[in-house]
Amino acid sequence: MELLLAAIIVLPASGFAALLLGRLPKASAAAGAAGPLAACCLAAAPVFRALSAAPAEFLRIEWSMPFGSATMELDALGAFFLAPVLGLSALSAVYGAGYMNAHGGGRLPGWHWLCFNVLVAAMAAVCLARNALFFLAAWEIMALASFFLVASESGSKEAREASWTYMAAAHAGAAFLIPMFLLLSQGTGSLDFADFSVEPGSATASLCFALALIGFGSKAGIMPLHVWLPEAHPAAPSHVSALMSGVMIKTGIYGLVRVLTMLGPPPTWWGFALIALGAASGVMGVLLALAQHDLKRLLAYHSIENIGIIVMGLGLWILGVSTGHPAMAALGFAGALLHVVNHAVFKGLLFMGAGSVLTGAGTRDVEKLGGLLKRMPATGAAFLVGAAAICGLPPLNGFVSEFLVFLGSLDGAANGGPLPAVLAAAVILSLALIAGLASACFAKAFGIVFLGEPRTPEAAASRESGALMTAPMAILSILCFAIGIGGFAAVQAAEPVVLSVCGPGSGGVIEAASRSLAGAATAFGVLIALAVLLAVLRKVLLFRRESGQAGTWDCGYAAPSAKMQYTASSFAQPLADFFGHFLGQRKHFVPPNGYFPKESSLETETPDRCLDGFYVPAFRAGRAVLSKFLVLQQGRIQIYVLYLVLTLLVLLIWKLGF
Amino acid sequence: MNPDAIANVAMGLALAPLLFGVINRVKAVFAGRRGQPLLQPYFDVVKLLGKGAVYSRTTTWVFRAGPVVGLASALAALCVVPFGGERALIGFEGDLLLFAGLFGLMRFFTVCAALDTGSAFEGMGASREVQFSALAEPALLLGLAAAARRTGCMSLSGLFEEASGMDPAAALPVFSLAAMAVFIVFLCENARIPVDDPNTHLELTMIHEVMVLDHSGPDFAFITYGAAVKMWVLGALFAGLAVPFRTGIHWLDAALAVAFMFAVAAATGVVESTMARLRLLRVPHLLAGACALSAVAYVLLLR
Numbered sequence: 007m008e009l010l011l012a013a014i015i016v017l018p019a020s021g022f023a024a025l026l027l028g029r030l031p032k033a034s035a036a037a038g039a040a041g042p043l044a045a046c047c048l049a050a051a052p053v054f055r056a057l058s059a060a061p062a063e064f065l066r067i068e069w070s071m072p073f074g075s076a077t078m079e080l081d082a083l084g085a086f087f088l089a090p091v092l093g094l095s096a097l098s099a100v101y102g103a104g105y106m107n108a109h110g111g112g113r114l115p116g117w118h119w120l121c122f123n124v125l126v127a128a129m130a131a132v133c134l135a136r137n138a139l140f141f142l143a144a145w146e147i148m149a150l151a152s153f154f155l156v157a158s159e160s161g162s163k164e165a166r167e168a169s170w171t172y173m174a175a176a177h178a179g180a181a182f183l184i185p186m187f188l189l190l191s192q193g194t195g196s197l198d199f200a201d202f203s204v205e206p207g208s209a210t211a212s213l214c215f216a217l218a219l220i221g222f223g224s225k226a227g228i229m230p231l232h233v234w235l236p237e238a239h240p241a242a243p244s245h246v247s248a249l250m251s252g253v254m255i256k257t258g259i260y261g262l263v264r265v266l267t268m269l270g271p272p273p274t275w276w277g278f279a280l281i282a283l284g285a286a287s288g289v290m291g292v293l294l295a296l297a298q299h300d301l302k303r304l305l306a307y308h309s310i311e312n313i314g315i316i317v318m319g320l321g322l323w324i325l326g327v328s329t330g331h332p333a334m335a336a337l338g339f340a341g342a343l344l345h346v347v348n349h350a351v352f353k354g355l356l357f358m359g360a361g362s363v364l365t366g367a368g369t370r371d372v373e374k375l376g377g378l379l380k381r382m383p384a385t386g387a388a389f390l391v392g393a394a395a396i397c398g399l400p401p402l403n404g405f406v407s408e409f410l411v412f413l414g415s416l417d418g419a420a421n422g423g424p425l426p427a428v429l430a431a432a433v434i435l436s437l438a439l440i441a442g443l444a445s446a447c448f449a450k451a452f453g454i455v456f457l458g459e460p461r462t463p464e465a466a467a468s469r470e471s472g473a474l475m476t477a478p479m480a481i482l483s484i485l486c487f488a489i490g491i492g493g494f495a496a497v498q499a500a501e502p503v504v505l506s507v508c509g510p511g512s513g514g515v516i517e518a519a520s521r522s523l524a525g526a527a528t529a530f531g532v533l534i535a536l537a538v539l540l541a542v543l544r545k546v547l548l549f550r551r552e553s554g555q556a557g558t559w560d561c562g563y564a565a566p567s568a569k570m571q572y573t574a575s576s577f578a579q580p581l582a583d584f585f586g587h588f589l590g591q592r593k594h595f596v597p598p599n600g601y602f603p604k605e606s607s608l609e610t611e612t613p614d615r616c617l618d619g620f621y622v623p624a625f626r627a628g629r630a631v632l633s634k635f636l637v638l639q640q641g642r643i644q645i646y647v648l649y650l651v652l653t654l655l656v657l658l659i660w661k662l663g664f
Numbered sequence: 665m666n667p668d669a670i671a672n673v674a675m676g677l678a679l680a681p682l683l684f685g686v687i688n689r690v691k692a693v694f695a696g697r698r699g700q701p702l703l704q705p706y707f708d709v710v711k712l713l714g715k716g717a718v719y720s721r722t723t724t725w726v727f728r729a730g731p732v733v734g735l736a737s738a739l740a741a742l743c744v745v746p747f748g749g750e751r752a753l754i755g756f757e758g759d760l761l762l763f764a765g766l767f768g769l770m771r772f773f774t775v776c777a778a779l780d781t782g783s784a785f786e787g788m789g790a791s792r793e794v795q796f797s798a799l800a801e802p803a804l805l806l807g808l809a810a811a812a813r814r815t816g817c818m819s820l821s822g823l824f825e826e827a828s829g830m831d832p833a834a835a836l837p838v839f840s841l842a843a844m845a846v847f848i849v850f851l852c853e854n855a856r857i858p859v860d861d862p863n864t865h866l867e868l869t870m871i872h873e874v875m876v877l878d879h880s881g882p883d884f885a886f887i888t889y890g891a892a893v894k895m896w897v898l899g900a901l902f903a904g905l906a907v908p909f910r911t912g913i914h915w916l917d918a919a920l921a922v923a924f925m926f927a928v929a930a931a932t933g934v935v936e937s938t939m940a941r942l943r944l945l946r947v948p949h950l951l952a953g954a955c956a957l958s959a960v961a962y963v964l965l966l967r
């Protein structure tokens with residue numbers, strides 16, 4: 007525990023060092039990035055100990071705060087979330103140093119690194135906190151630090167608006183968490199997690215669940231609480247996007263799981279709610295992603311999709327527990343857990359890739375890119391690995407966790423009663439649809455950005471990023487392969503957590519899943535061996551043979567230009583049209599007119615219906631109501647003193663009266 | 665290692681291109697032509713393997729990796745699918761997802777290789793391919809889930825084995841519905857009429873063929889052979905669902921399965937000769953229909 011504490015202290019310390027060096031951007035970046043690296047090294051030993059089912063480590067520091075104490079504990083569940091937090095933080099810090107240097111040091115580098123390191127420390131504290139007040143404090147610091155980071159890349163209006171949207175969502179979420187913790191503490195009056203108790207199956211438990219779902223769900227980005235993600239992720243600097251999307255939104259999942267373990271045996275409808283929300287987030291997330299042209303916005307919508315998969319896994323867990331299907335429960339939970347880690351790996355990788363594209367070509371607009379693989383070979387290869395992984399393709403890590411969720415739902419389909427079977431079929435359908443649509447989306451993202459010919463001079467002039475940026479991407483790419491092929495070991499690593507949450511009876515299920523994944527690993531071995539063999543065969547066949555170079559065959563047209571390539575919008579158009587009712591895509595079409603048409607244009611935009619259809623009108627209405635109270639705000643100190651006196655008077659009368 | 669399973673894989677490797685030969689012969693008979701030799705697909709592959717290749721200056725290594733990864737995935741899928749009452753070479757609980765995933769990998773790389781050429785036609789084909797396959801995958805997996813619910817088994821091998829011992833009245837309704845769904849997926853994934861026309865001569869209307877326009881030589885041989893293996897694998901899955909019963913005599917089961925495979929190829933030829941291709945906008949409806957068939961199969965089991 008001392009090592010963990012040291013890790014949490016070293017982070018803000020290095021942040022302050024970076025702040026002091028703020029005039030020297032390079033030195034500041036080095037000092038700032040050193041913190042997460044050091045924290046990762048310091049915390050490695052205790053985290054691995056906790057993951058190998060060692061007894062939980064506990065630390066309690068009294069705090070001069072009523073009901074508050076800095077109670078910290080590292081158990082297997084916390085460690086499983088802490089590991090990706092620290093690992094990805096270290097990698098994004100290194101990447102961030104390169105990114106900030108490539109962007110001329112960024113604005114206010116000292117403050118940037120302070121916020122970055124405080125964000126990492128706060129996320130670590132969230133995973134360790136065992137007192138509601140301490141937890142909420144860490145939660146708020148996390149939100150504040152990331153708020154400043156979102157606003158830090160550019161001073162543009164969009165970035166400021168995005169950060170305010172994020173701030174509003176974060177606080178609205180926290181507003182649901184406070185009553186939830188108060189409800190949980192009702193029995194004993196203590197805010198320590200260990201003292202929380204609630205009558206299982208009671209209305210209070212269900213209320214707590216609903217509050218947790220909204221409060222933590224808004225952080226995680228469950229539909230329809232996701233609106234801040236597609237705004238904040240594109241605006242933030244890329245290493246911050248990687249960190250926020252890769253691990254910060256997972257603290258919402260962590261909170262949800264932690265609270266679910268406190269609520270006792272769940273009723274079936276919780277599982278139903280989780281599966282329904284997960285399926286909606288997954289399918290709508292990927293559909294909205296498909297319609298985006300902004301590379302980072304596209305990735306942000308994919309985060310919503312992956313959170314959907316995770317929530318479906320959690321739903322299978324709850325459903326399995328409530329209907330007595332331990333195999334479904336354990337597999338769903340294990341799948342959700344592993345997807346948390348896997349998503350951190352490949353989404354971190356993809357955001358870093360997007361940042362590298364932004365650095366090299368100066369734009370995030372997919373339609374203005376193209377042909378980048380020749381100019382940025384390392385970034386392109388890494389992005390391809392990440393893209394294949396996020397689509398759940400073998401032999402990469404995305405396949406492993408989706409496989410576990412799928413296996414859990416297949417168990418429900420094969421052995422469950424009618425209700426679990428229907429929900430399991432819904433999960434299978436959603437997973438299949440998500441996998442197909444994600445493939446479409448990433449074929450588009452990778453194909454249009456990295457393949458073909460550059461569509462603009464900027465894209466043609468793009469250059470590969472430095473080693474500080476490509477090395478973390480390489481490490482994450484290797485991890486994608488390692489977890490994919492070693493899926494059987496990864497699921498065993500998650501076993502202590504699954505056992506601690508789903509009960510010791512689930513050991514056999516995990517063993518069986520591990521055997522299945524070992525079978526899959528055999529197939530992956532065959533696949534890779536065959537690919538290598540065929541590649542060699544191809545080389546041998548083409549050796550010393552005539553191998554010509556020509557232009558692309560364009561059906562006889564002799565002078566194709568880069569502008570004639572298929573665009574991202576046209577690539578996505580058939581699917582966007584087919585699901586048009588859900589998407590609400592707007593088209594601005596000027597058709598070619600007359601015998602000698604001069605100009606015509608087509609523009610598509612896909613606004614977020616939740617944002618435009620609900621939140622904006624709701625906030626506008628709220629503002630209209632609240633602006634009536636503006637009379638109170640006179641701006642004169644005398645009036646405010648009057649308010650104070652009046653309040654005191656009322657309180658005095660109230661106190662005397664009772 | 666099960667020698668019979670290895671024999672099945674070898675048989676798939678050897679006989680897969682013959683499926684194309686049979687389809688072409690059936691179509692020729694319907695059209696009143698003599699048609700090409702039955703072994704023409706083999707001749708094509710051998711000839712292509714012996715040729716040089718031409719590459720577009722636009723392309724990168726992704727274009728060259730496409731056919732290699734595609735064929736490797738198809739061959740790996742061949743190891744995962746059970747055939748003729750025999751267990752698959754590689755089988756485990758949940759291998760259905762690996763089965764779907766391998767075809768996903770094949771498609772992803774084919775599509776990327778197509779986009780790598782920068783050609784608008786190939787982009788168009790790629791766009792259609794991802795659309796149709798995104799809708800085909802739910803039908804395939806839900807159909808298999810229905811079969812899994814009927815048998816209580818979660819691996820393809822276990823599922824077919826369990827079904828072979830079941831009372832036909834109990835197995836047939838679900839299996840035949842799932843088989844119908846899988847047949848539609850089979851036609852779609854193998855780029856056959858009514859989804860795609862392999863013999864069309866206009867690039868604008870192609871789906872699969874247009875994506876591989878720029879490949880030549882050994883690369884194109886890999887693609888042709890990979891397509892044949894893919895057809896064999898999906899056909900084997902369809903065969904297992906459509907006729908889940910076994911005689912118990914090993915060589916007879918294998919022979920019957922092979923005969924059924926060629927019957928499927930002949931049926932594909934009949935479909936191609938008697939049906940027009942659907943309008944592209946209608947294809948998603950057909951696939952939604954396949955999903956509905958799978959869903960009906962599943963609903964039959966909700967008691």
